[in-house]
Amino acid sequence: MSEPLYRVRMDGWTLESRQEPLVRVGIVLPEDGAVSVRMDASEADYHVVPTSDAEGSGYAARSLILRVDGERITLVVDGKTADTARRWRVTPPVAERAHPPLITLHDVVAGRGFHWEKRITQVVPGAFVASTRDGRILLVNEIPIEDYLKGVITAEMGGECPMDLLKAQCVTARTWLLARTERKHEAQGFDFCNDDCCQRYQGFTHLTPAGHEAVESTRGEVMIHRSGILIDANYSKCCGGVVEGPEPVWGVHKPGQYVVADAPPDSYARRFVPLQPGQLDEYLTGDWLKTCDVFCSPNVVSPADFAKYLGAVDEAGSYFRWTVEYPRARLEEILRTKFFERTGITGREALAELLDLVVTRRGHSGRATALHVVYHDPEQRRRTATIEDQYWIRHALHEKFLFSSAFKVAAERDQADRLQTIRLIGAGWGHGAGLCQIGALGMALQGYDYATILHHYFEQMDIRRAY
Ligand SMILES: [Zn+2]
Numbered sequence: 519m520s521e522p523l524y525r526v527r528m529d530g531w532t533l534e535s536r537q538e539p540l541v542r543v544g545i546v547l548p549e550d551g552a553v554s555v556r557m558d559a560s561e562a563d564y565h566v567v568p569t570s571d572a573e574g575s576g577y578a579a580r581s582l583i584l585r586v587d588g589e590r591i592t593l594v595v596d597g598k599t600a601d602t603a604r605r606w607r608v609t610p611p612v613a614e615r616a617h618p619p620l621i622t623l624h625d626v627v628a629g630r631g632f633h634w635e636k637r638i639t640q641v642v643p644g645a646f647v648a649s650t651r652d653g654r655i656l657l658v659n660e661i662p663i664e665d666y667l668k669g670v671i672t673a674e675m676g677g678e679c680p681m682d683l684l685k686a687q688c689v690t691a692r693t694w695l696l697a698r699t700e701r702k703h704e705a706q707g708f709d710f711c712n713d714d715c716c717q718r719y720q721g722f723t724h725l726t727p728a729g730h731e732a733v734e735s736t737r738g739e740v741m742i743h744r745s746g747i748l749i750d751a752n753y754s755k756c757c758g759g760v761v762e763g764p765e766p767v768w769g770v771h772k773p774g775q776y777v778v779a780d781a782p783p784d785s786y787a788r789r790f791v792p793l794q795p796g797q798l799d800e801y802l803t804g805d806w807l808k809t810c811d812v813f814c815s816p817n818v819v820s821p822a823d824f825a826k827y828l829g830a831v832d833e834a835g836s837y838f839r840w841t842v843e844y845p846r847a848r849l850e851e852i853l854r855t856k857f858f859e860r861t862g863i864t865g866r867e868a869l870a871e872l873l874d875l876v877v878t879r880r881g882h883s884g885r886a887t888a889l890h891v892v893y894h895d896p897e898q899r900r901r902t903a904t905i906e907d908q909y910w911i912r913h914a915l916h917e918k919f920l921f922s923s924a925f926k927v928a929a930e931r932d933q934a935d936r937l938q939t940i941r942l943i944g945a946g947w948g949h950g951a952g953l954c955q956i957g958a959l960g961m962a963l964q965g966y967d968y969a970t971i972l973h974h975y976f977e978q979m980d981i982r983r984a985y
């Protein structure tokens with residue numbers, strides 16, 4: 519049994535040893551502007567040692583402050599200055615795996631860079647390394663990945679979720695974390711930040727018994743493709759009826775992801791896989807929707823229950839089918855700031871009057887991947903600009919972000935044939951590839967277990983324990 523289960527490297531770790539990896543999460547970042555952090559342990563002393571100066575045997579502390587002092591950090595234990603060093607390592611007392619010691623961190627930034635940014639108190643497991651960058655604190659939390667998942671899962675999901683949804687979400691998130699190819703923070707010396715830039719993580723502050731059980735009962739379980747590699751297991755909020763393939767979204771093949779109707783095997787929805795151009799109207803607005811058995815449809819999961827199951831949803835409403843309507847002038851304003859000016863199409867080429875929007879390429883779920891914006895420039899010349907990629911199409915057509923790019927365009931024109939109103943009639947929320955979160959919720963509510971849910975969204979794979 520010395521043959522490795524799979525080979526994958528993530529941010530410098532090798533996951534061949536069947537050991538649970540440690541994750542390094544940036545908790546206090548230099549851009550937060552903090553010059554000190556306060557930490558209080560309630561039950562037993564933490565061990566605090568200077569990591570770079572290699573001197574002294576360290577300090578036992580239950581209540582400590584780390585304060586920037588030039589290039590160094592001063593350690594204050596129980597109100598008394600103890601020492602200074604370039605870096606400090608704060609290690610928890612030894613405990614049972616299921617009940618890691620927790621330390622309270624004060625004034626940690628949440629919602630970094632958003633209008634609702636605030637400072638909150640968090641309780642966090644694991645060890646910490648404090649260092650300085652440009653006179654500010656960088657505090658990194660080193661924790662086993664299973665404890666990290668407990669924090670992430672409970673930040674994403676509501677407390678009343680069916681257990682099999684939590685388990686399916688948990689195995690998907692674990693597999694995605696381990697397979698992950700993005701390395702946003704490598705240069706800063708950690709793997710993930712604690713906010714929406716990566717995944718929201720506030721330690722065990724919001725951990726529920728259900729979140730704990732979902733992680734523990736699937737400990738180490740990951741999805742491995744039959745070719746032997748770990749699946750890059752993406753997920754999104756609502757596919758809309760057909761799960762999108764990875765190629766239209768990221769331009770790459772991802773083994774294990776595939777195009778499938780988000781419905782039982784004998785469903786009417788199967789005829790839309792892959793969605794053909796002539797089927798778009800029926801798919802988006804046809805009568806079949808009234809009684810459809812699509813797992814993410816309102817017939818299976820009532821939108822009134824989203825808050826109960828999915829925690830704080832960003833906006834109320836239906837994501838399965840939606841309509842966004844603009845007077846022409848409003849859409850022109852959005853397109854100018856979010857596409858034309860951003861991409862430098864200005865001056866003689868600028869948008870003066872919008873003439874039409876034409877989708878020229880779609881993925882397998884109807885998601886637009888290329889869009890022609892037909893318009894008059896300031897000298898009344900007809901021009902066409904192309905927006906490529908579902909992400910940039912969604913970015914360009916909404917003041918925030920359009921739910922998805924699976925839409926058709928309905929235009930109303932006046933007698934002179936000038937655009938008056940543009941309606942986007944669409945399906946789904948998110949890129950739609952991989953696991954559909956609302957669909958997985960629908961399956962769990964109908965009694966499917968988590969393994970069946972995962973095999974529905976990912977093909978040719980086995981669920982195996984990596985450690
Ligand atoms: Zn990040």
Ligand SMILES: [Zn+2]
Pocket residue numbers: 756757758759760780813814954956957
């Ligand atoms: Zn779905």
